[in-house]
Amino acid sequence: MAFFLAVACVYVVALAVLVLLDASRRRRGGAAGRSGSPQTQGLKLPPGSLGLPYLGETLQLYSQNPNIFFAARLKRYGEVFKTHVLGCPCVVLASPEAARMVLVSRAHLFRPTYPPSKERMIGPQALFFHQGDYHLRMRRAVQGWLGPDALRALVPDVEAAVASTLRWWEGRETSTFHTMKRLTFDVGVVTIFGRRVAEHVKEELRRNYFIVENGYNSFPIPVVPWTRYSQAIKARQRLGAILSGILSERRALGDLGDDLLGTLMRYRDDGGTALSDDQVADNVLGVLFAAQDTTASVLTWILKYLHDNPKLLEAVKAEQMAVYEENDGGRLPLTWAQTRTMPITNLVILESLRLASIITFAFREAVEDVDYEGFLIPKGWKVMPLFRNIHHSPEFFQDPQKFDPSRFMVAPKPGTFLPFGSGVHACPGNDLAKLEMVVLVHRLVTNYRWQVIGSSDDVTYSPFPVPKRGLRARLLRATTAGAAEDYGRRAPAAAA
Numbered sequence: 001m002a003f004f005l006a007v008a009c010v011y012v013v014a015l016a017v018l019v020l021l022d023a024s025r026r027r028r029g030g031a032a033g034r035s036g037s038p039q040t041q042g043l044k045l046p047p048g049s050l051g052l053p054y055l056g057e058t059l060q061l062y063s064q065n066p067n068i069f070f071a072a073r074l075k076r077y078g079e080v081f082k083t084h085v086l087g088c089p090c091v092v093l094a095s096p097e098a099a100r101m102v103l104v105s106r107a108h109l110f111r112p113t114y115p116p117s118k119e120r121m122i123g124p125q126a127l128f129f130h131q132g133d134y135h136l137r138m139r140r141a142v143q144g145w146l147g148p149d150a151l152r153a154l155v156p157d158v159e160a161a162v163a164s165t166l167r168w169w170e171g172r173e174t175s176t177f178h179t180m181k182r183l184t185f186d187v188g189v190v191t192i193f194g195r196r197v198a199e200h201v202k203e204e205l206r207r208n209y210f211i212v213e214n215g216y217n218s219f220p221i222p223v224v225p226w227t228r229y230s231q232a233i234k235a236r237q238r239l240g241a242i243l244s245g246i247l248s249e250r251r252a253l254g255d256l257g258d259d260l261l262g263t264l265m266r267y268r269d270d271g272g273t274a275l276s277d278d279q280v281a282d283n284v285l286g287v288l289f290a291a292q293d294t295t296a297s298v299l300t301w302i303l304k305y306l307h308d309n310p311k312l313l314e315a316v317k318a319e320q321m322a323v324y325e326e327n328d329g330g331r332l333p334l335t336w337a338q339t340r341t342m343p344i345t346n347l348v349i350l351e352s353l354r355l356a357s358i359i360t361f362a363f364r365e366a367v368e369d370v371d372y373e374g375f376l377i378p379k380g381w382k383v384m385p386l387f388r389n390i391h392h393s394p395e396f397f398q399d400p401q402k403f404d405p406s407r408f409m410v411a412p413k414p415g416t417f418l419p420f421g422s423g424v425h426a427c428p429g430n431d432l433a434k435l436e437m438v439v440l441v442h443r444l445v446t447n448y449r450w451q452v453i454g455s456s457d458d459v460t461y462s463p464f465p466v467p468k469r470g471l472r473a474r475l476l477r478a479t480t481a482g483a484a485e486d487y488g489r490r491a492p493a494a495a496a
């Protein structure tokens with residue numbers, strides 16, 4: 001009891017200190033325009049509310065669908081407004097021009113920013129925590145391994161991972177999202193470690209990775225051993241040890257491997273310096289992390305959108321059956337060239353990326369006072385370009401809430417379609433993600449049908465938006481033409 005009282009007292013005192021600090025920072029923030037550089041003197045902060053002391057508007061953002069939070073403020077204040085979430089004052093920017101300014105044209109004025117607890121969890125040397133020379137060098141190394149040559153060689157591995165996931169799913173009723181996470185984890189592992197990881201090592205990687213992921217968004221209370229955060233930190237240490245074992249084994253064999261890990265191990269900068277083992281490990285986990293839930297969420301949405309649009313599903317199926325026949329009834333493997341020439345499937349992927357907009361916004365911090373269109377973005381404030389609002393704006397996408405892949409037959413206006421971000425931190429894994437989508441759709445519609453269980457219209461945020469309960473569905477083999485035709489006749493969200 002005494003222990004809990006002590007914890008409660010510490011909590012109240014800490015909160016009081018934070019409120020005082022916050023009040024003082026607000027006072028300074030309010031004055032930043034007046035005391036900042038001559039260029040920004042006299043500028044006003046954007047309109048908006050900083051909400052309650054310390055809490056700001058965090059509860060409003062996290063207690064409801066974030067679309068409602070942003071839409072209400074956009075309507076009230078316009079495309080540039082201020083708010084205060086997760087202990088930080090922020091400027092939200094919702095136009096393509098503003099997103100371009102933050103991510104591309106004046107990207108040097110905005111650095112990536114993450115809570116220290118999250119950096120610790122992934123590993124502080126992962127490329128996306130950095131800006132400048134180290135970031136560019138790591139990015140080049142990672143991008144090199146995710147380019148067309150490497151991906152061409154990966155097609156059979158992605159196909160094998162998709163086939164194995166669908167075999168596992170067959171006959172089961174389960175969460176589509178969790179099934180897709182199995183797939184994206186397997187693809188992540190084969191991309192990073194090639195085919196060389198022993199099954200038991202892969203299982204250990206998987207077990208510990210998911211403990212880390214589970215603690216990633218939890219409240220960071222490091223001193224209490226049974227919290228999800230503390231468990232995740234321990235799992236991260238075990239992952240470090242597993243990776244260190246893999247590095248030693250490769251060095252002992254004198255074969256660093258033809259995969260992302262080998263690329264990072266062979267890496268030398270202009271002065272001939274190699275990466276430290278920690279740098280390699282943090283980047284490996286960083287890529288695995290960046291590749292996982294993002295791709296799994298979009299794959300889940302694609303299944304939902306296809307399920308809800310039976311005519312479209314028929315068209316996709318016809319396109320994929322033609323490839324299936326070309327490949328001797330699925331006996332020959334998919335080729336890289338085939339994965340790049342599936343026009344209807346590609347339109348479905350683009351429209352799913354737009355409508356699902358699983359990355360709602362990017363998060364940056366101003367490294368100096370910035371003047372944007374006469375508004376002050378004070379040094380140290382967070383900046384959030386809102387991808388989702390651009391993707392859902394009727395100004396750029398007619399009838400934006402409608403799932404209509406044909407809209408992408410005409411290229412969107414430059415700067416209005418940013419599912420993979422833009423500029424120096426744009427996603428280097430976009431082609432791998434699209435490859436996974438194409439291969440999954442191919443296997444799925446040529447071999448299976450799926451039944452969505454219950455309603456699929458509500459959305460949960462985990463943290464990416466996914467249909468409620470991960471889209472419960474059952475996978476069935478489409479063994480006959482009759483079963484395959486059944487696709488078009490099912491009512492949306494039919495119970496099994």
Ligand code: HEM
Pocket residue numbers: 112127128129139142146191286287290291292294295298358359362363418419420421422424425426427428429430432433
């Ligand atoms: C549909 C799936 C995916 C989506 C929607 C997505 C989206 C994004 C976005 C929006 C960013 C930029 C974030 C920012 O500017 O702050 C990003 C960065 C990144 N993504 Fe992806 N991503 C996906 C899949 C992948 C995959 C499969 C990989 C790796 C195999 C990957 C690796 C990365 C990395 C390493 C970064 C950081 C880049 C940097 O900071 O330079 N992503 N992703």
